[in-house]
Amino acid sequence: MTSAVPTFSLESRAPSGGATLLLVDDESGVLNALRRLFRPQGYTVLLAGSGAEGLQILAEQPVDLVLSDMRMPGMDGAQFLAEVRQRHPQAMRLLLTGYADIGATIAAINTGEIHRYIAKPWHDPDLLLTVQEALQRRALEQENQQLLGQVQAQNQALSQLNQTLEQRVQARTAEIEQINDMLEKAYEELNENFLVAVTVFSGLLEMREGGVAGHARRVASLVRRMGPHLQLDDRALQEVYLGALLHDIGTIGFPDRMLGKPLSLFSPDEMVRYRHHPKDGEAALMPLARLHGVGRIVRQHHERVDGKGFPDGLEGEAIVLGARIVAVASDYDDLIHGALSERPHSPPHALQILHGGIGSHYDGRVVAALEAALAEPDPEARDDDLIEATQLRPGMVLARDLLSAKGALLLAAGYVFEERVIRQIREFVTGEGVKLTLHVRRTPLAAPGLAPRLAPARSPRDEGAFHA
Structure with a gap:
């Protein structure tokens, strides 16, 4: 009931x-x-x-x-x-x-x-056991739910952390890329300024009375044109180029009477001194770690492949390729400008002389590379505009190096003219009463002053005359 x-x-x-x-x-x-x-x-x-x-x-x-x-x-x-x-x-x-x-x-x-x-x-024991099991199951379910909630929360936190980490990685990567770009640009600018400084210094060596104006730059230009025919990579070509610019640095201590004097007219004492200048040149470059390879080129550019050169009597492949290249280019320029004999030789005759020295003085591959380079159009003789100094305008880009009458570099090719320099050049032309013509690119590549390669601490007024 x-x-x-x-x-x-x-x-x-x-x-x-x-x-x-x-x-x-x-x-x-x-x-x-x-x-x-x-x-x-x-x-x-x-x-x-x-x-x-x-x-x-x-x-x-x-x-x-x-x-x-x-x-x-x-x-x-x-x-x-x-x-x-x-x-x-x-x-x-x-x-x-x-x-x-x-x-x-x-x-x-x-x-x-x-x-x-x-x-x-x-049955009491069975009922108690049933209730106990049910409560244990409930506790397990609650624990599972808590764990599931914790896992979900951790997964969400991890997802947010990953997203944040990805964003931070992307931001850091972009920052590193920006820094790398800045460093690369800074390195390029430093390298360019270094090359300009070497070019200026090379020109200073030739400013002494009796010096052969432009010899080092002409040799460097030939070397640059020969590089592709010898499969030189950019780094090797730059080293040989610098070696060409500085190959006569050891002559800086020569007395004036030796400068510009043909080798055939050297006295015995002068010849002894001349044969020592490759060592002096290497020693002058030793403090600069970046130029140690260049120093070897300078020391060896008077060696001969038959072992009868100086100062060390090296033979064949023992002479670094850069020195063999500079030797051919330098002797070719000396031949056509009269530095090796009392009279200059024509380019074909100079090449004939070089061919006669293959196997004794010169590496045949290098002579062939010079001949191939000379057979090609001169890249510096491209179709640029030739203008007078009075026609210069801001933003115009110099197409060829601007040199003094003695061969010193005043402005390097690629310089973007700005008003201050234009005014300085015009004042010089007006004051000295000279005519100055320059090669400029037909299409300016940059705004005024953005990419200068100006030879430092020189003024058009310092040299008395220009040519470009």
């Missing part, structure tokens, strides 16, 4: 850490029996006499497990547990049912998703 049941009762909580159970049955005797079973186990026990009362308790406080009878007036256990699933899915759900209620039990399983159903009359 069903007895009256109070609306609901809340037992005092069990010791800290115990789970909270909600027991729902319309029979007070059943509820009291369940309470006596669970309280000694440390659970907090809540009692309700109907499904509506159970829902009210659930709305007011958290519950870990709900144990409900199947047969109750108004709202049966299947309907009640289905509502619990909808409103409080975190609570585990158990059903007390009789054998005659199998159809309703199946409905409770399907709609309420109960953990287990317990048949009446129950």
